[in-house]
Amino acid sequence: MSPITVMIAFYSIRGSTERLATAAAVGAVQGRARIRLRRMPDAGSLETIRGFPEFRESLERMRKEYVGPTESDVIASDALVFGVPGDFAAESGEWKGYLDVLARLGSQGKLRGKVGVALGSEPGLAAFSRAIAPLALAAPRLGASLAEEVPNDDVARAIALGRRVAAAARSLIDSTD
Amino acid sequence: MIDIRKSEERGGADRGWVKGLFTFSFADYNDPEHTGFRSLRVMNEDRISPGKGFGPHAHRDMEIISYILQGHLVHRDSMGERHTMGPNEIQLMSAGNGIVHSEFNASETEPLHMMQIWIEPRCEDLPPSYQQIAFSPEEKRGRLRLLAGPEASVGEGAAVINQDARVFVGEVATGECVRHVLGPGRYAWVQVVRGESSVNGRVLGAGDGAACGSEEELSVVGRGPEGGEVLVFDLH
Numbered sequence: 001m002s003p004i005t006v007m008i009a010f011y012s013i014r015g016s017t018e019r020l021a022t023a024a025a026v027g028a029v030q031g032r033a034r035i036r037l038r039r040m041p042d043a044g045s046l047e048t049i050r051g052f053p054e055f056r057e058s059l060e061r062m063r064k065e066y067v068g069p070t071e072s073d074v075i076a077s078d079a080l081v082f083g084v085p086g087d088f089a090a091e092s093g094e095w096k097g098y099l100d101v102l103a104r105l106g107s108q109g110k111l112r113g114k115v116g117v118a119l120g121s122e123p124g125l126a127a128f129s130r131a132i133a134p135l136a137l138a139a140p141r142l143g144a145s146l147a148e149e150v151p152n153d154d155v156a157r158a159i160a161l162g163r164r165v166a167a168a169a170r171s172l173i174d175s176t177d
Numbered sequence: 178m179i180d181i182r183k184s185e186e187r188g189g190a191d192r193g194w195v196k197g198l199f200t201f202s203f204a205d206y207n208d209p210e211h212t213g214f215r216s217l218r219v220m221n222e223d224r225i226s227p228g229k230g231f232g233p234h235a236h237r238d239m240e241i242i243s244y245i246l247q248g249h250l251v252h253r254d255s256m257g258e259r260h261t262m263g264p265n266e267i268q269l270m271s272a273g274n275g276i277v278h279s280e281f282n283a284s285e286t287e288p289l290h291m292m293q294i295w296i297e298p299r300c301e302d303l304p305p306s307y308q309q310i311a312f313s314p315e316e317k318r319g320r321l322r323l324l325a326g327p328e329a330s331v332g333e334g335a336a337v338i339n340q341d342a343r344v345f346v347g348e349v350a351t352g353e354c355v356r357h358v359l360g361p362g363r364y365a366w367v368q369v370v371r372g373e374s375s376v377n378g379r380v381l382g383a384g385d386g387a388a389c390g391s392e393e394e395l396s397v398v399g400r401g402p403e404g405g406e407v408l409v410f411d412l413h
Contacts, residue, residue, distance in 0.1 A: 022233065022255045022277050023255065025233075025235060025255070025277045026235075026255045026275045026276065026277055027275070028235075028275075029235040029236075029237050029274075029275030029276070029277070030237075030274050030275040032237070034235075035234075035235045035277070037232075037233045037234070037235075037277065061253075064228075064281070065230075065232045065233060065253075065279050065281070066232055066233065067232060
């Protein structure tokens with residue numbers, strides 16, 4: 001079985017996207033992948049926390065526990081899972097710099113053969129999918145059948161997604177060996 | 178037969194905020210002569226700075242025991258468990274088919290000193306689980322107090338481990354002796370986590386470990402000015 005690495009990068013303030021990202025990570029581990037679980041750094045620094053007093057505890061915890069994704073994380077990973085909040089905007093401070101890094105890596109051919117998939121809630125999910133479309137990441141058909149298989153449980157669906165991403169990445173590697 | 182693994186011969190890692198001493202190969206420390214003992218795979222002694230810890234990371238197919246010597250540990254995992262633990266408690270996390278967790282020093286001012294032990298499970302792909310059990314300090318004084326064992330052998334006071342292994346803790350005062358009978362074909366690992374002790378006459382200091390095979394009984398005697406505290410692993 002080919003060893004594979006799945007990076008799960010997400011942004012979350014309330015903790016709900018973190019929960020989905022963590023579930024996708026568990027699914028990837030169930031699929032016998034190594035994982036790198038990363039949170040986008042807050043662009044607003046302490047002002048962000050002050051703006052969301054009701055989520056202060058989870059936000060402060062996440063700021064302490066996670067590190068942000070790096071370019072080397074992307075290069076070392078066979079699959080990229082993006083945990084996207086419902087209010088995602090490509091120009092937001094949290095995402096723009098990293099999307100620029102991905103665009104540059106894509107133009108250098110360094111994303112070739114990597115699986116890419118997003119999870120989260122609309123309308124952010126659709127906006128994110130548009131933003132990463134030019135990267136030409138391998139996008140196996142994951143969404144519709146998952147929704148049918150696990151219709152009412154976002155966490156279970158994220159776990160299943162992680163498993164499938166790991167399997168898709170391994171299949172891609174095995175097919176090119 | 179008893180083989181001693183001396184404290185000062187252990188591997189280690191110093192990342193500034195965490196200083197680890199590794200009895201067996203772990204992470205970047207690789208010693209083919211010391212990769213584990215029976216189902217025991219990891220025996221780490223960690224000192225973690227205030228407020229610091231390990232961010233979310235994954236485990237699979239491993240029984241992971243945490244035992245605190247000083248300070249408090251805060252644990253959070255993908256099953257929704259969030260707990261703080263301190264001395265005289267055992268935490269047993271069965272990683273099963275996949276778990277993501279973080280572990281941090283719960284204090285912003287006090288250091289954390291702990292043991293983390295990994296034991297191979299009896300089989301792969303088990304469901305993950307989390308157990309944390311507290312006990313009074315008196316329960317380990319002058320005796321071996323069961324911390325974990327297979328389901329059929331433990332009551333409410335010990336964690337269930339998915340392996341044919343029993344884990345005990347004991348504190349022995351200077352000159353005091355506790356005994357443990359090993360069944361036929363059984364092995365034991367004795368790890369001194371505090372003070373000084375002897376095992377069947379072999380002297381062990383803090384951080385030393387003893388691999389015991391072909392011994393019918395273990396005799397653990399406290400030594401030095403304060404006696405010792407030991408973790409005993411009865412293994413298949």
